[in-house]
Amino acid sequence: MEKGIFEGLKVLDCASFIAAPAAATVLSDFGADVIKIEPPGHGDPYRNLPNLPGYPASQHNFAWMLESRNKKSLALDLSKPEGKEVLYRLAAEADVFITNFPPGVRKRLGITYEELKPLNERLVYASFTGYGEKGEEADKPGFDSNAYWARSGLMDLVRADENTTPARSIAGMGDHPCAMAFYGAIVTALYKRERSGKGSHVSSNLMANGVWAASVLAQAKLCGAKFSERRTREHALNAVTNHYRCKDGRWLILSLLNEDRQWPTLARCLEREDLVTDPRFVTRPDRHARSLELIKIFDEIFATKDLAEWRKILDGNGLVFGVVGILDDIPHDKQMIENEVLVPFENDTMLTINSPIWVDGSQKVKPRRAPGIGEHSDEILRAAGYDEAAIRQLRATGAVA
Structure with a gap:
C-alpha cells in the first residue's frame, strides 16, 4: 500500500510559529518523515499559543495538533556543541532542512546554508523570514499580523472606509497561505534536484506573500492608477x-x-x-x-x-x-467533509483540517497525533547511529531531552 508521494523523504523541521512548520506538515501529509526539532524544557513556544489571552478554552492543544501532526519530536539544544553535532549528523542524511530563524540567529548557531551544504550536497535548505533575507530588516522578527497583514496594506484595505479602525487578523490567517507558498518553493527545489542532482537554498517571507495577496490593488498602485473613494x-x-x-442575522x-x-x-x-x-x-x-x-x-x-x-x-x-460562514458551521459542513477538507485523525473521530492539495491516484497519510516534547528523541538518535551509551551522554550534557 502506498504511503504517500514523499515516502522516504527526510525532513528536519527546525522552525516555529507557523508558516514554516505548516509547510513541513503538508510534506508529512504526503508521506514525508518529518523530525520536529524543538528546544528542551518547554519545547517549541508555539505549544503555548492556546494559553495566551483571548484564545478559545479547550482541553486539547488545537494549535499544536494541527501544525505538528504526523511529526516526530527531537528535543535538541542547538546552543550546545553536542546538540549542534547531532543536527549536523541528521542534516547529512536529510533531504530538506526547514528553518525560520532570522539570518543572524542561523549564523550564531552555525546552521546557515553555507555551513550545512558541505555536509550534504543534495540538501534542500528552506528558510522563511518575516521581511526577507537581505536589507536592514532581515533580522527583524515578524508575525503574520504585522509582516503579512499590516505591512502589505491588507489591514488597511479591508476597512469599510478610511474612518474605520484597521481590522485585526486572526491567528495564522497569513501564515497558512504562506505555508503553501513555502511548500511550493520546497517542492520546486526538489524537482530541480531531480534534474541536477544538487540541492539548493530556497526562501520565502511573510512580507512578500502579503503583497502577493494584495497584488491586484498593489499592482494598480504601481501603475499609478487613480483610486476611488472607499465606500461602506x-x-x-x-x-x-x-x-x-438575513432575517436570522446571518x-x-x-x-x-x-x-x-x-x-x-x-x-x-x-x-x-x-x-x-x-x-x-x-x-x-x-x-x-x-x-x-x-x-x-x-x-x-x-x-x-x-x-x-x-x-x-x-x-x-x-x-x-x-x-x-461562521465557525459554528464548519464541524457540520457536508461539502467540506465530502471533499476531505475536514478529515479524522487516525483511530479517532475528531476532525482536523486537511492541507488544500490533492493528487489523483495518491493517498495522503491519515493524520497522526502531534508529538510530546522530545517524545521520539531516542528513536531518532538510534536511527542516526547513536548507541545507548552515546544517547545517555547526550542526555547528561543537556544537549538532548
Whole structure:
C-alpha cells in the first residue's frame, strides 16, 4: 500500500510559529518523515499559543495538533556543541532542512546554508523570514499580523472606509497561505534536484506573500492608477456584488459579475421581477448609478427570510453567491467533509483540517497525533547511529531531552 508521494523523504523541521512548520506538515501529509526539532524544557513556544489571552478554552492543544501532526519530536539544544553535532549528523542524511530563524540567529548557531551544504550536497535548505533575507530588516522578527497583514496594506484595505479602525487578523490567517507558498518553493527545489542532482537554498517571507495577496490593488498602485473613494456596504457602487443580512442575522454575499445575464434570474428568485422593467434599473449603468436605492430594496428583501431559506432559493439558478460562514458551521459542513477538507485523525473521530492539495491516484497519510516534547528523541538518535551509551551522554550534557 502506498504511503504517500514523499515516502522516504527526510525532513528536519527546525522552525516555529507557523508558516514554516505548516509547510513541513503538508510534506508529512504526503508521506514525508518529518523530525520536529524543538528546544528542551518547554519545547517549541508555539505549544503555548492556546494559553495566551483571548484564545478559545479547550482541553486539547488545537494549535499544536494541527501544525505538528504526523511529526516526530527531537528535543535538541542547538546552543550546545553536542546538540549542534547531532543536527549536523541528521542534516547529512536529510533531504530538506526547514528553518525560520532570522539570518543572524542561523549564523550564531552555525546552521546557515553555507555551513550545512558541505555536509550534504543534495540538501534542500528552506528558510522563511518575516521581511526577507537581505536589507536592514532581515533580522527583524515578524508575525503574520504585522509582516503579512499590516505591512502589505491588507489591514488597511479591508476597512469599510478610511474612518474605520484597521481590522485585526486572526491567528495564522497569513501564515497558512504562506505555508503553501513555502511548500511550493520546497517542492520546486526538489524537482530541480531531480534534474541536477544538487540541492539548493530556497526562501520565502511573510512580507512578500502579503503583497502577493494584495497584488491586484498593489499592482494598480504601481501603475499609478487613480483610486476611488472607499465606500461602506450601504454606499457600495454595485448592489449585486454586495453582502446582505438575513432575517436570522446571518449574512450572504452576492457576486454577480455576469450581471446582464444574471440580473433577471436574481429578480425572479427574489420575487421582484418588477425590478427588471423598473426604469431605474433597466440597464447595468442604471443599476450602478442608483446602487444606493437598489441596496435598500435588497436589504428589505433579504431581511424577510433566514439564511437557510435563501440558500434553497438561490442555489441551482446559476447565481454566484456565498454564505458568510461562521465557525459554528464548519464541524457540520457536508461539502467540506465530502471533499476531505475536514478529515479524522487516525483511530479517532475528531476532525482536523486537511492541507488544500490533492493528487489523483495518491493517498495522503491519515493524520497522526502531534508529538510530546522530545517524545521520539531516542528513536531518532538510534536511527542516526547513536548507541545507548552515546544517547545517555547526550542526555547528561543537556544537549538532548
